[in-house]
Amino acid sequence: MSRLMLGILRMAAEAVTMRDVTMELLMSRALDRSDVRLQRLMTKRVGAALQNQRPNGVVRST
Known part of the structure; x- marks a missing residue:
């Protein structure tokens, strides 16, 4: 699931919510x-x- 989630985040043009x-x-x-x-x-x-990816610096909150 993390791989798919990170792929979705990579394709986002702007900050996105968890929802x-x-x-x-x-989808x-x-x-x-x-x-x-x-x-x-x-x-x-x-x-x-x-939360698991945040300490690694992969994602961040805005």
């Missing part, structure tokens, strides 16, 4: 974007993946 990344991730994996429970779960997973 934006989550929606792109759901790229052909998952149901209207499922609210799935959105919440994936947003938490994206947040955790971003």
